[in-house]
Amino acid sequence: MTSQEIKDLTDQYIMPTYGRFPVAIDHGEGARAYDPEGREYIDFTSGIGVNALGYGNSKWLDAITKQAAKLGHISNLFYTEPAARLAEILCRRTGMSNVFFANGGGEANEGMIKLARKYSFDKYGAGRSSIISLKNSFHGRTITTLKATGQEVFHNYFFPFTEGFLYAEANDINAILEADELAARESEYFGKDEGVGGAVCAVLIELIQGEGGVLPLNQDYINQLAKLCEDRDWLLLVDEVQTGVGRTGSLFAFQRYHIKPDVVSFAKGIAGGLPMSGFLANEKCRNVLTPGTHATTFGANPVCAAAGLAVQEILSDEFLLEVQWKGQYLREQIEALKLPCLGKTRGMGLMIGIDVQEGYGNKSLAARLIENGLLVLTAGNGLRLLPPLVITKDEIDAGLSIMRATLS
Numbered sequence: 178m179t180s181q182e183i184k185d186l187t188d189q190y191i192m193p194t195y196g197r198f199p200v201a202i203d204h205g206e207g208a209r210a211y212d213p214e215g216r217e218y219i220d221f222t223s224g225i226g227v228n229a230l231g232y233g234n235s236k237w238l239d240a241i242t243k244q245a246a247k248l249g250h251i252s253n254l255f256y257t258e259p260a261a262r263l264a265e266i267l268c269r270r271t272g273m274s275n276v277f278f279a280n281g282g283g284e285a286n287e288g289m290i291k292l293a294r295k296y297s298f299d300k301y302g303a304g305r306s307s308i309i310s311l312k313n314s315f316h317g318r319t320i321t322t323l324k325a326t327g328q329e330v331f332h333n334y335f336f337p338f339t340e341g342f343l344y345a346e347a348n349d350i351n352a353i354l355e356a357d358e359l360a361a362r363e364s365e366y367f368g369k370d371e372g373v374g375g376a377v378c379a380v381l382i383e384l385i386q387g388e389g390g391v392l393p394l395n396q397d398y399i400n401q402l403a404k405l406c407e408d409r410d411w412l413l414l415v416d417e418v419q420t421g422v423g424r425t426g427s428l429f430a431f432q433r434y435h436i437k438p439d440v441v442s443f444a445k446g447i448a449g450g451l452p453m454s455g456f457l458a459n460e461k462c463r464n465v466l467t468p469g470t471h472a473t474t475f476g477a478n479p480v481c482a483a484a485g486l487a488v489q490e491i492l493s494d495e496f497l498l499e500v501q502w503k504g505q506y507l508r509e510q511i512e513a514l515k516l517p518c519l520g521k522t523r524g525m526g527l528m529i530g531i532d533v534q535e536g537y538g539n540k541s542l543a544a545r546l547i548e549n550g551l552l553v554l555t556a557g558n559g560l561r562l563l564p565p566l567v568i569t570k571d572e573i574d575a576g577l578s579i580m581r582a583t584l585s
């Protein structure tokens with residue numbers, strides 16, 4: 178099919194939920210993607226932070242094809258080796274105790290929220306189920322994770338939303354304390370069983386707000402927050418759906434912040450392009466979710482888990498250091514271009530945000546770059562780059578020259 182035929186068929190038969198760029202992608206290799214007519218695009222997006230190993234990685238492909246030939250699916254009523262091994266590696270590399278495997282980021286966060294509420298219920302009884310999240314966050318598209326998302330624009334159309342979420346300004350520990358007081362006042366006013374959240378049981382954060390504009394939280398604030406959570410026995414829930422799996426130059430961003438979350442979710446890059454997600458729990462939380470309290474049919478799929486193992490094998494500690502260097506190089510080179518439309522860069526590893534100057538729109542800049550053969554993303558009011566973690570210096574340079582040629 179031609180690009181135009183694919184576009185027409187899509188627009189007729191797929192729900193119009195996405196604002197798509199007028200490009201169809203057919204195949205790829207490394208950090209290069211191609212449309213059906215053979216036009217080349219340098220990929221600074223990895224899907225949206227998913228294709229950690231780029232396109233057509235031979236180890237990944239080999240792992241998937243071998244596993245698909247052996248066993249493509251069996252329910253979680255039985256044991257399988259790929260999931261068991263992936264779970265072990267993730268726990269060993271993070272110091273966490275065990276894992277629940279799911280399929281997408283929103284679903285993983287939803288499970289993490291369930292865990293937090295059950296932890297509190299088991300220990301303290303009803304009336305302590307509010308969760309504080311941060312303004313400008315993004316946690317998913319299910320009814321509950323939309324409500325957990327601290328942006329009013331997402332709290333629309335789909336009423337009634339799940340109760341028991343409060344929002345605090347990021348990087349302000351007093352805002353957390355104020356949200357806690359608000360929760361306490363509400364629960365006193367409404368009583369324990371009126372469907373409000375009651376007192377606080379957990380705080381949910383992204384260490385670098387991704388969709389919000391690639392905004393890293395301050396180290397001081399994170400230290401204070403971790404201490405506060407420990408003092409009050411609030412679970413510290415870290416949403417690493419975007420920052421996890423090597424994206425920031427360590428396996429998880431919490432390792433670069435030197436904190437120990439109680440529960441941490443992951444998704445996007447975990448299986449290098451196949452749908453998989455999950456959340457890791459520490460020792461305190463390892464037995465909160467028990468038979469009958471949580472499940473998902475596709476979770477821990479053996480093909481996805483085999484892909485996840487291939488990703489883990491490639492993401493060695495040396496490889497992760499390279500991710501840090503490549504990210505630093507890319508940021509320095511972008512700033513050195515001194516393009517009139519772009520400002521400062523931010524981020525960690527290969528998760529990079531670029532400010533867009535007044536008078537320019539991030540969406541139209543992205544559209545122009547894509548038209549000229551460089552795939553980029555937007556976030557907040559800026560541009561966002563999430564290149565495959567395997568991107569080479571040559572591929573980075575090829576992307577930079579398209580940037581220079583397009584935006585000078």
Ligand SMILES: *Cc1c(COP(=O)(O)O)cnc(C)c1O
Pocket residue numbers: 280281282283284286315316317318383387388416417418419420444445
């Ligand atoms: C992408 C993302 C999600 C949602 O993941 P889905 O797989 O689309 O459900 C949740 N949280 C963060 C931080 C994300 O970046």
